Amino acid sequence: MEERYSARIARAGNAVPCLEWPLHLPWIDAIERLKRHRNAIIMAHSYQSPEIFHGVADITGDSLALAQAAADCDAEVIVLCGVHFMAETAKILAPDRTVLIPDPEAGCSLAASITAEDVRYLRALHHGAPVVSYVNTSAAVKAESDACCTSANALQVVEAMGADKVIFLPDQYLGQHVASRTAVELVLWDGRCEVHEQFTAQQVRHTREQFDALVVAHPECSPEVLAEADFVGSTTAMGNWLKEKQPPRVALVTECSMADNLRSQFPQIEIIKPCNLCPHMKRITLPNIHACLADLRHPVQVPGRVAARARNSLQRMLAIGRRDAV
Ligand code: 13P
Ligand code: SF4
Numbered sequence: 001m002e003e004r005y006s007a008r009i010a011r012a013g014n015a016v017p018c019l020e021w022p023l024h025l026p027w028i029d030a031i032e033r034l035k036r037h038r039n040a041i042i043m044a045h046s047y048q049s050p051e052i053f054h055g056v057a058d059i060t061g062d063s064l065a066l067a068q069a070a071a072d073c074d075a076e077v078i079v080l081c082g083v084h085f086m087a088e089t090a091k092i093l094a095p096d097r098t099v100l101i102p103d104p105e106a107g108c109s110l111a112a113s114i115t116a117e118d119v120r121y122l123r124a125l126h127h128g129a130p131v132v133s134y135v136n137t138s139a140a141v142k143a144e145s146d147a148c149c150t151s152a153n154a155l156q157v158v159e160a161m162g163a164d165k166v167i168f169l170p171d172q173y174l175g176q177h178v179a180s181r182t183a184v185e186l187v188l189w190d191g192r193c194e195v196h197e198q199f200t201a202q203q204v205r206h207t208r209e210q211f212d213a214l215v216v217a218h219p220e221c222s223p224e225v226l227a228e229a230d231f232v233g234s235t236t237a238m239g240n241w242l243k244e245k246q247p248p249r250v251a252l253v254t255e256c257s258m259a260d261n262l263r264s265q266f267p268q269i270e271i272i273k274p275c276n277l278c279p280h281m282k283r284i285t286l287p288n289i290h291a292c293l294a295d296l297r298h299p300v301q302v303p304g305r306v307a308a309r310a311r312n313s314l315q316r317m318l319a320i321g322r323r324d325a326v
Contacts, residue, residue: 043060043066046258048060048081048082063235077100084280086135092302095307103284103288108193109192114137135150147313154174197220211249217232256277
């Protein structure tokens with residue numbers, strides 16, 4: 001069995017200790033057989049554990065790449081290895097497919113921070129201002145929005161609204177970062193990512209001095225942390241920056257698995273990883289991927305009217321695309 005999966009084992013490099021492969025390979029083999037049987041594909045966010053990211057995923061990427069892939073997909077079944085809003089986004093963009101999430105409890109502190117009612121309240125308060133929602137929101141919040149964005153295109157989407165004032169939800173830190181780069185006035189919400197808000201400026205300074213490393217940070221971190229970084233960018237922009245700059249040593253101020261998953265792409269760069277794990281992303285495991293494919297367990301459903309309105313917001317974002325400008 002090891003020979004059959006030797007390319008995947010090699011791609012994972014040291015991110016998966018060799019002692020663990022005998023535990024993972026029977027699951028990987030069984031999942032591969034079920035994928036063929038179900039005409040299914042597996043999409044995995046870059047924060048997934050390396051045995052999932054390298055072991056069973058057909059498509060990997062940030063939330064924008066996964067949304068685009070779902071919109072273009074022709075498999076009958078999509079297994080979304082990520083958090084619930086990502087699976088909902090896939091279902092909204094691919095309504096005729098069966099979209100499964102291995103653990104429906106995989107949530108997100110940003111998505112949980114705001115409701116559709118909150119959006120209506122803000123609209124009434126700031127009459128006429130368009131609403132841009134980060135994709136880290138529920139389908140109901142997307143349905144109340146004019147457009148969605150991800151960290152890869154937030155600035156671009158805000159400016160595409162053509163308004164002097166935009167309501168930007170729900171990530172306050174991403175919003176502050178975008179506000180610092182545009183003349184558009186942003187009305188912000190007080191949502192935070194429970195993983196990225198843990199980083200401190202002092203930790204970043206310490207890492208830089210201790211390891212003599214450049215620092216790359218995700219815009220969900222606080223403004224104090226971002227001020228210390230050599231580069232601020234989305235999940236994909238981080239990879240692009242490493243490719244272009246090729247620093248000898250870099251510290252990634254983001255979710256822990258990103259470092260594991262980037263290492264195989266950049267073996268010549270020493271990547272220092274933080275220990276902040278997203279507990280929601282880590283609810284996805286090889287056994288629960290297998291169980292959801294075996295029984296078509298945990299299909300994601302979005303009520304028709306909500307889905308139609310949320311789809312408009314997502315499609316507006318996809319039409320604007322990606323510039324990785326934040
Ligand atoms: P990306 O949009 O960069 O994939 O980030 C999603 C996320 O949940 C970051 O914490
Ligand atoms: Fe949500 Fe933060 Fe986890 Fe991303 S890392 S899914 S923003 S809680």
